[in-house]
Amino acid sequence: MINKLINKIQKTKAPIVVGLDPMLSYVPEHIQKKAFDEFGETLEGAAEAIWQFNKEIVDKTYDLIPAVKPQIAMYEQFGIEGLKAYKKTVDYCKSKDLVVIGDIKRGDIGSTSAAYATGHLGKVQVGSKTYAGFDEDFATVNPYLGSDGVKPFIDVCKQEKKGLFILVKTSNPSSGEFQDQLINGKPLYEMVGEKVAQWGEDHMGDSYSYIGAVVGATYPEQGEILRKVMPKSFILVPGYGAQGGKGKDLVHFFNEDGLGAIVNSSRGIIAAYKQEAYAKFGAENFGDASRAAVEAMIADIQGALDAAL
Numbered sequence: 001m002i003n004k005l006i007n008k009i010q011k012t013k014a015p016i017v018v019g020l021d022p023m024l025s026y027v028p029e030h031i032q033k034k035a036f037d038e039f040g041e042t043l044e045g046a047a048e049a050i051w052q053f054n055k056e057i058v059d060k061t062y063d064l065i066p067a068v069k070p071q072i073a074m075y076e077q078f079g080i081e082g083l084k085a086y087k088k089t090v091d092y093c094k095s096k097d098l099v100v101i102g103d104i105k106r107g108d109i110g111s112t113s114a115a116y117a118t119g120h121l122g123k124v125q126v127g128s129k130t131y132a133g134f135d136e137d138f139a140t141v142n143p144y145l146g147s148d149g150v151k152p153f154i155d156v157c158k159q160e161k162k163g164l165f166i167l168v169k170t171s172n173p174s175s176g177e178f179q180d181q182l183i184n185g186k187p188l189y190e191m192v193g194e195k196v197a198q199w200g201e202d203h204m205g206d207s208y209s210y211i212g213a214v215v216g217a218t219y220p221e222q223g224e225i226l227r228k229v230m231p232k233s234f235i236l237v238p239g240y241g242a243q244g245g246k247g248k249d250l251v252h253f254f255n256e257d258g259l260g261a262i263v264n265s266s267r268g269i270i271a272a273y274k275q276e277a278y279a280k281f282g283a284e285n286f287g288d289a290s291r292a293a294v295e296a297m298i299a300d301i302q303g304a305l306d307a308a309l
Ligand SMILES: O=c1ccn([C@@H]2O[C@H](COP(=O)(O)O)[C@@H](O)[C@H]2O)c(=O)[nH]1
Pocket: 019, 021, 071, 103, 169, 170, 171, 172, 214, 215, 216, 238, 239, 240, 241, 242, 243, 264, 265, 266, 267, 268
């Protein structure tokens, strides 16, 4: 799957991911109304609204982008109905040939990680039959429990030709509380980065590993260090747009081949119609506003890369 992701990035010239993080408050009135008329103001109605919202954004952007990153928390808040909308979104994006990164941030003791890995990336045995549960292409993993919590995910990826993005340095303001702590003079994020590089070396696609890392756009200095620590790992970079990251801050997340990173924006794309810059589209044309925001993001990041490389 890492090879497919790279091919798609090269084809679209867009090292970006659209984050499908649908809060109900982002869904325009007309879509909410239609869903509530059909299903009432229920969890089912909310799930239908976020699904229709996602579908329109995907329809308006899929030809410009290589990948999407649905954030499972946004769906889980609506319970089982939300999870059905998550699954519908995953399947629909795959039908549009998009690479799907499930932002699930799982990780537990080995046996429990194995079940998470099976449910999201692998296949579950039911009697004589096997079924893929959520069936994303990549998943995000929390490595805090150590190697035995990560290994089951790697095993399933190897079997299914899928991939991981392991949290190394997160984009949030307090990520340094633990991640920047020095251990024998080295920050924890760097130690985790070294481990990701090690796992990655043993699990290579054609040019990059299918074991990647998450490093926040809001920490460009750490991004530059970690790029060197993990030369063969793709970096998923959240924190662009709504959290303040800009193209010019991100060039050192990439390798000299112009590859090695993909930058995520969620609110900045899916709720673009609410921003002043895209207000002219109006709520009715929110999908066109998202398309314009994708085009601006690609130009910002590619422009910065072209100037730097
Ligand atoms: O360090 C991290 C890891 C994951 N995320 C996720 O990315 C998106 C960001 O959303 P924006 O609206 O573009 O800010 C969201 O799903 C986070 O859970 C992150 O931000 N930082």
